[in-house]
Amino acid sequence: MTRNTAIALSTLAALTIVSVLTGVASLSADNLWLLYLSRLPRTAATILAGAGLAVAGVIMQMLARNRFVEPSTAGTGESAALGLVAITILAPGLPIWILMGAATTSALVGTAIFLQIVRRLPRQDPLMVPLSGIVFGGIIGAFTTFIAYERDLLQYIGIWMGGEFSGVILGRYEYLWIGGAMAIIAYFYADRFTIAGMGDSASHSLGLNYRQVMRLGLALVSVISAITVVTVGMIPFVGLVVPNIVARIYGENLRRTLPVVAIFGACLVLFCDIVARLIRYPFEIPVGTVLGVLGAILFLYLLHTKARARA
Numbered sequence: 001m002t003r004n005t006a007i008a009l010s011t012l013a014a015l016t017i018v019s020v021l022t023g024v025a026s027l028s029a030d031n032l033w034l035l036y037l038s039r040l041p042r043t044a045a046t047i048l049a050g051a052g053l054a055v056a057g058v059i060m061q062m063l064a065r066n067r068f069v070e071p072s073t074a075g076t077g078e079s080a081a082l083g084l085v086a087i088t089i090l091a092p093g094l095p096i097w098i099l100m101g102a103a104t105t106s107a108l109v110g111t112a113i114f115l116q117i118v119r120r121l122p123r124q125d126p127l128m129v130p131l132s133g134i135v136f137g138g139i140i141g142a143f144t145t146f147i148a149y150e151r152d153l154l155q156y157i158g159i160w161m162g163g164e165f166s167g168v169i170l171g172r173y174e175y176l177w178i179g180g181a182m183a184i185i186a187y188f189y190a191d192r193f194t195i196a197g198m199g200d201s202a203s204h205s206l207g208l209n210y211r212q213v214m215r216l217g218l219a220l221v222s223v224i225s226a227i228t229v230v231t232v233g234m235i236p237f238v239g240l241v242v243p244n245i246v247a248r249i250y251g252e253n254l255r256r257t258l259p260v261v262a263i264f265g266a267c268l269v270l271f272c273d274i275v276a277r278l279i280r281y282p283f284e285i286p287v288g289t290v291l292g293v294l295g296a297i298l299f300l301y302l303l304h305t306k307a308r309a310r311a
Contacts, residue, residue: 008263012047019043020117022274024282037170045173046165046273047266049228050238052179054220054265055186055258056224057239058246060111062197062254063217064118068130071111071225075137077234079110080226081160082144091150096230100175103226110140111218163233165273165290176206176231179224184222190254193217197254218223235288237295238265244302268294283288 020039057070064074071077083106084099091098114136121128141161148157186193195203196213203210228235242265250257274292279285 005263007258008260008267012263012267012270015267015274016043016047019046019270019274021156022202022277038055038168041170041173042165042168042273043270045168045176045232046270048173048176048180049165049235050182050266050269051262052176052224052265053228053235053238053269054242054261055183055239056221057255057265058258058261059186059193059217060221060239061243063115063194063214063221064129065197065199066129067244068119068127068132068240069118070237071107072234072236073130073137073240073287074114075110075140076114076221076225077161077229078137078140078144080104080107080222080229080233081111081157082106082140082147083226084160084230085144085151085153085157086280088153088156089147096175100226100230103230104222107226107229108218108222111222115214115218159233160229161234161288162286163235163277163291164230164284164286166284166286168232173231175227179227182220182224183258187255187258189213190258191218194252194254195250205260233286233288235269235291237299238268240302241295241298241302242268245298 020035020043023034023036023039053071058068060071060074060076061067080103083102083104086106087094087099087102099237114133117132118129121132145154145157148154168273192208192213195206195209196217197207198206200210203213225234243261246257246261246264250260269287269291272294273287276290277284279290
């Protein structure tokens with residue numbers, strides 16, 4: 001274990017303790033049930049969502065061959081929300097696993113369309129890819145909002161796209177463990193995603209089935225994004241800034257960096273969730289709002305600074 005990895009794990013452990021101890025109700029002997037019912041599930045959900053979105057972001061960047069994309073800038077989250085709205089209108093009252101299936105399917109389709117758009121963009125201008133993704137996601141989001149407005153479902157859209165953990169209790173977050181399992185699967189295929197990030201021709205020359213890896217990556221990104229949207233809402237910037245920061249410190253070897261990406265993603269979301277609970281204590285604001293501000297600052301920093309050459 002490297003020194004940086006040990007520091008990251010120590011930071012995650014410290015933030016986990018702070019998260020468990022942070023809240024309006026005191027953890028007296030009479031209120032210890034809060035740990036089991038609310039505090040521990042919320043902390044676990046925060047860690048799983050942050051780690052999963054960070055891993056989904058780095059996979060997305062490999063598939064698009066662009067460092068400035070993630071599920072929230074590629075229309076993946078908006079596509080998942082469109083699937084949720086559609087299934088809610090067509091068959092209300094379905095169990096949550098069916099909602100997740102619909103969201104995953106629509107996220108998969110939306111992400112595949114985005115990657116097809118990326119293939120037609122000029123490679124010499126890397127910012128064209130995230131800008132196109134934002135426009136693409138905006139179109140889907142506007143269409144989803146229009147349908148929700150017509151069917152009086154705007155409140156649901158706000159919940160799915162807001163990104164917050166205040167409603168997480170025992171029994172309402174466990175599907176996020178599926179996202180954690182997807183991140184573990186991604187680790188076993190990390191070498192293949194690294195090769196796929198070199199492009200179609202390089203992948204074939206190295207004996208890799210490029211289309212098969214693309215389909216696997218799309219499935220992993222779609223499942224993680226859909227589960228996150230359905231459970232806690234869409235959380236921005238995690239999959240964008242975390243992989244870029246880790247790449248600057250550790251390099252591009254996905255096999256070596258993917259666990260660190262997951263740890264950094266969990267740390268970032270945990271930190272922002274703690275800030276969201278404390279900044280207007282005893283009230284709290286959505287963690288997506290905090291991440292929107294902090295993530296934008298980090299993104300601008302990454303845009304305006306050059307990565308140092310690694311030895």
